[in-house]
Amino acid sequence: MLAVTGATGQLGRLVIEALLKKVPAQQIVAAVRNPDKAKDLAAKGIQVRLADYNHPNTLVSAFANVDKLLLISSSEIGKRTEQHKAVIDAAKAAGVSLLAYTSLLHTDTSPLMLAEEHSATEAYIKQSGIPAVILRNGWYSENYTGSVAAALSHGAVFGCAKDGKLATASRADYAAAAAAVLTQPDQAGKVYELAGDNAFTLTQYAAYISAASGKKVEYKNLSQAEYIKLLEQVGLPAAVASMLGDSEAGAAQGALFDNSKQLSALIGRPTTPIAQSIKAVL
Missing domain, CATH: 3.40.50.720 (NAD(P)-binding Rossmann-like Domain)
Incomplete structure (x- = not known):
């Protein structure tokens, strides 16, 4: 079972x-x-x-x-x-x-x-x-694509990740990995660092939204404090806003980047590109 x-x-x-x-x-x-x-x-x-x-x-x-x-x-x-x-x-x-x-x-x-x-x-x-x-x-692509509509409304993606690379993958990719380890033999003792195949910066992410929507969207980098304040202003609880601000600041240090491609190897196919996830949302 x-x-x-x-x-x-x-x-x-x-x-x-x-x-x-x-x-x-x-x-x-x-x-x-x-x-x-x-x-x-x-x-x-x-x-x-x-x-x-x-x-x-x-x-x-x-x-x-x-x-x-x-x-x-x-x-x-x-x-x-x-x-x-x-x-x-x-x-x-x-x-x-x-x-x-x-x-x-x-x-x-x-x-x-x-x-x-x-x-x-x-x-x-x-x-x-x-x-x-x-x-x-690693980070779910949906953590970003869930706010595509807001980015289009404001013509901007806001964050504090600077030029940090984000190796995101879709939830479905991570789910496939979980199903794989539950059904494949000899998994005990393994530690998988799971992330998307194709990393991007938030500047590139904004460009992907622009290309997919036909509307110009730019990335506006804020300080961590400014970004947290913005998240609170749009209604996020203070604890959640602080966590997201901390995560973005960590991304600027490379905390959400990995290029080992262990996720695609485990699921037996390439991970879902962020541009594809954006198009699916649109």
């Missing part, structure tokens, strides 16, 4: 879709916080089980008879370490033979504030003794 936590989330659903191309639905467990949101998965023959990171008593039963488990990192920044520990403890108690975890690109050396909880989780997995494979995911 293969189980995926957060199976109704943006990444989780894509992992389920990728797994359905490889194994029968009856071999897949969708571990979710709200089973009502997974009725469509149950209709396909997938086993839907309650698994709430904040309620550890739900986790051991959710992982019963599970051979391989994908722990998709929580989205609750500041709470993730304890939530992940609960999942790891339950996986060990349930006798899971392989734990896959979606971490962060170059977690061990990353300057990003996001790396702290991922690093703590990786350490706890190692301490647990569970055979594991670490998927150090």
Whole structure:
């Protein structure tokens, strides 16, 4: 049995879709916080089980008879370490033979504030003794393409990444990688640094939007403080704005760049170019 936590989330659903191309639905467990949101998965023959990171008593039963488990990192920044520990403890108690975890690109050396909880989780997995494979995911292209409309409205992409290179890939690419490690043999002990094949700067990103839309869009680089203030002005919570500002500043230092092409090697095809993702949004 293969189980995926957060199976109704943006990444989780894509992992389920990728797994359905490889194994029968009856071999897949969708571990979710709200089973009502997974009725469509149950209709396909997938086993839907309650698994709430904040309620550890739900986790051991959710992982019963599970051979391989994908722990998709929580989205609750500041709470993730304890939530992940609960999942790891339950996986060990349930006798899971392989734990896959979606971490962060170059977690061990990353300057990003996001790396702290991922690093703590990786350490706890190692301490647990569970055979594991670490998927150090880079930035999702959707982190940028979700604001294409705003860029067109203002004629500008705002950020504080300077000329830092961003090796993004689509969520579907990262989902395919997760499905691959769950279905391929001999994955225990591996650490993958996953990123897109073709990196770009935000200046290039703005040019891609211009080319795809026919409207001139420029990149306007701000200071980290200015960018955080702008994000707060458009309605983002202060904590989220600070995290995004920190990530962009880290990108200026190369924290979101990797050219090892481990992602495309793992999924057996090139990763999705950012220009293609932009066109899909438009």
